[in-house]
Amino acid sequence: QSFLHSVDRTIKLRGLSHLGTRKKGQNYDKVMLFAGLDKILRHYNKHDIFVSLIHADNEFRSLFNMLADDWDISFNYCLPGEHVPDIERYNRLLQERFRVTLYCLPYKVIPRLMIVKLALRITRIANFFPAKGGISQHYPTATIVSGKQIDFNKELVYSFGDYVQAYYESRPKNNNLPRTKDCIYLQSTDTLQRGHELMDLSTGELIRCTRVDK
Numbered sequence: 001q002s003f004l005h006s007v008d009r010t011i012k013l014r015g016l017s018h019l020g021t022r023k024k025g026q027n028y029d030k031v032m033l034f035a036g037l038d039k040i041l042r043h044y045n046k047h048d049i050f051v052s053l054i055h056a057d058n059e060f061r062s063l064f065n066m067l068a069d070d071w072d073i074s075f076n077y078c079l080p081g082e083h084v085p086d087i088e089r090y091n092r093l094l095q096e097r098f099r100v101t102l103y104c105l106p107y108k109v110i111p112r113l114m115i116v117k118l119a120l121r122i123t124r125i126a127n128f129f130p131a132k133g134g135i136s137q138h139y140p141t142a143t144i145v146s147g148k149q150i151d152f153n154k155e156l157v158y159s160f161g162d163y164v165q166a167y168y169e170s171r172p173k174n175n176n177l178p179r180t181k182d183c184i185y186l187q188s189t190d191t192l193q194r195g196h197e198l199m200d201l202s203t204g205e206l207i208r209c210t211r212v213d214k
Contacts, residue, residue: 001115002028004036005123007090008044008051012131013141014090015040016123018116030063037067047145055084097122105161113199113206114161117186121160124187128155154194158185164212166198185212 002022006015017036020029041051053074056064064075078084098119102110127142128150134141140150158164165180182201189195189208200207 001112001119003119004033004040005087005091005094006040007087009086010135011141011144012134013145014123014126015043016094016120018120021112028060028063033060033063034067041071044145047147049145055086057083093126094119094122097126101160107161111199111204113204114184114186117197117199117206118160121187125155128152151194155188158196158212158214160186162214164196164198164214166196166200166207166209167211167213168207168209180213181207183207183212185214 002019004015004017004019007013017039019032019036022028044051051073053076054064055076056078058077058080061075061077064077067073068075101118101122124142128140130137130139131141134144136144142148143150162185164183164185166183167180170177170179181198183198184201186197186199186206189197193210195208195210196212198207198209198212199205
């Protein structure tokens with residue numbers, strides 16, 4: 001799996017966008033890369049924060065040069081063989097936390113959906129706390145950007161990989177089918193109401209529901 005990882009140098013907000021499956025040595029898909037970068041920039045823009053300069057590795061030069069004029073953004077590329085030091089440190093931190101969580105799971109096989117959601121969850125939780133070297137030692141980076149308080153009773157009530165029962169309503173209701181599904185907990189939904197993202201064990205697909213029991 002490939003991801004686009006970002007961090008700004010002022011607030012220290014981390015962003016992660018899934019770019020799909022990419023084999024080693026294979027070039028990045030232009031459409032997926034542009035969509036991932038657009039998703040990260042839109043998160044800043046909707047909170048009236050506008051990015052004017054992006055530091056990137058030299059391997060992205062040919063792709064990002066197409067965006068310089070259309071998106072009104074300047075790009076600064078590293079020299080060949082070098083990397084942006086800021087994001088490299090955060091890449092190592094993300095990899096370390098990913099491995100710790102992965103090896104704590106009791107499962108022998110980890111589906112692709114769980115791998116993707118684990119990386120996204122680690123990045124999301126990292127923004128729940130003040131960042132070292134950021135503009136505040138007291139407020140989380142997610143709160144600084146969005147202006148919303150973090151509900152830890154919603155975000156951290158379940159751990160990644162927990163076995164849970166998800167409640168759902170079948171149609172029609174007057175039947176003898178089970179009212180719960182066997183699921184693996186992934187993360188909470190990014191909505192105002194309390195919702196959950198789960199992996200259905202019977203199908204391996206992503207489902208969302210409002211109520212789960214451990």
